[in-house]
Amino acid sequence: MDRDGELALFANDAFYAAFAGGDLAAMDEVWAERAPVTCIHPGAAPLFERGAIMDSWAEILGNAGVSAMTCHRPRLISRAPLVLVVCYETLGSGALIASNGFVQEGGRWRMVLHQAGPCQDAPAFGAESVGAGNAH
Amino acid sequence: MDRDGELALFANDAFYAAFAGGDLAAMDEVWAERAPVTCIHPGAAPLFERGAIMDSWAEILGNAGVSAMTCHRPRLISRAPLVLVVCYETLGSGALIASNGFVQEGGRWRMVLHQAGPCQDAPAFGAESVGAGNAH
Numbered sequence: 001m002d003r004d005g006e007l008a009l010f011a012n013d014a015f016y017a018a019f020a021g022g023d024l025a026a027m028d029e030v031w032a033e034r035a036p037v038t039c040i041h042p043g044a045a046p047l048f049e050r051g052a053i054m055d056s057w058a059e060i061l062g063n064a065g066v067s068a069m070t071c072h073r074p075r076l077i078s079r080a081p082l083v084l085v086v087c088y089e090t091l092g093s094g095a096l097i098a099s100n101g102f103v104q105e106g107g108r109w110r111m112v113l114h115q116a117g118p119c120q121d122a123p124a125f126g127a128e129s130v131g132a133g134n135a136h
Numbered sequence: 137m138d139r140d141g142e143l144a145l146f147a148n149d150a151f152y153a154a155f156a157g158g159d160l161a162a163m164d165e166v167w168a169e170r171a172p173v174t175c176i177h178p179g180a181a182p183l184f185e186r187g188a189i190m191d192s193w194a195e196i197l198g199n200a201g202v203s204a205m206t207c208h209r210p211r212l213i214s215r216a217p218l219v220l221v222v223c224y225e226t227l228g229s230g231a232l233i234a235s236n237g238f239v240q241e242g243g244r245w246r247m248v249l250h251q252a253g254p255c256q257d258a259p260a261f262g263a264e265s266v267g268a269g270n271a272h
Contacts (some may be wrong), residue, residue, distance in 0.1 A: 034165070034211055038222055038235075040222070040233055040235070042256060042259070043253075043254055044233075044255065044256060045259070046222050048211070077172055077174045078172070078218055078237070078249075081217070082214055082217075082218040083179075084249065086174055086176070086182050097176055097180075098244070099174075099249065101214070103168060112213075113194070113213065113214075113220065113235065115233075115251055115253070116253075117178065117179075117251070117259075118179055118253065119252065120179040120180070121180055122180050122181055123181070132149075132154065
């Protein structure tokens with residue numbers, strides 16, 4: 001794995017840490033501020049405005065139960081300048097599949113795309129921690 | 137819109153034309169041959185092998201009803217070298233939301249990512265044709 005990929009995976013980990021921690025300030029740090037951003041929550045229409053995206057996270061992170069959100073098997077599928085990570089997400093008994101995109105902004109890798117949708121045929125996950133299932 | 141974005145939107149149109157036409161050979165032309173490819177069908181686990189992806193399309197395109205697949209409001213969300221297009225898809229009364237990624241390979245823009253998932257709060261679509269709803 002190249003250095004950019006490694007750093008983008010750290011940013012992916014930071015996204016899930018903010019998610020599981022219910023930490024809106026950390027989530028705000030994750031998302032790019034200058035590049036165009038897109039967020040597609042499961043079942044929802046896409047959001048293309050940063051303010052609307054952060055409002056959606058404020059609502060989601062205020063819900064009980066987000067602390068169980070876990071990322072599994074993050075996999076790099078593209079390189080710089082736009083690094084894409086595909087990973088499973090579990091929350092309780094349900095599994096989702098997500099594509100997360102990151103670009104470099106001010107020397108840090110920040111999120112420009114998140115699309116998550118239901119995944120009925122996810123594999124069984126063991127006691128993996130965030131990032132531990134990286135296939136590359 | 138820059139020229140690369142325009143050409144990637146043509147490739148996006150070609151993807152939906154192959155889909156609606158049930159044309160497996162055209163679908164094969166759409167997908168990149170050298171770059172890593174990822175395909176996430178609604179509800180399914182991600183496919184990372186080109187052969188498995190084409191097998192999945194052979195199965196899907198063999199089903200009756202795919203001719204009603206229509207792309208709505210394609211929107212460019214990133215630029216070259218990896219162009220991402222977010223669009224709605226309708227098939228009968230159901231709506232999906234998709235992220236499609238394209239890279240240049242041998243002078244053509246070819247698909248490297250397709251993720252589609254259900255969208256319960258899609259807007260009402262009029263009589264738009266493929267590509268006609270481009271927001272950029």
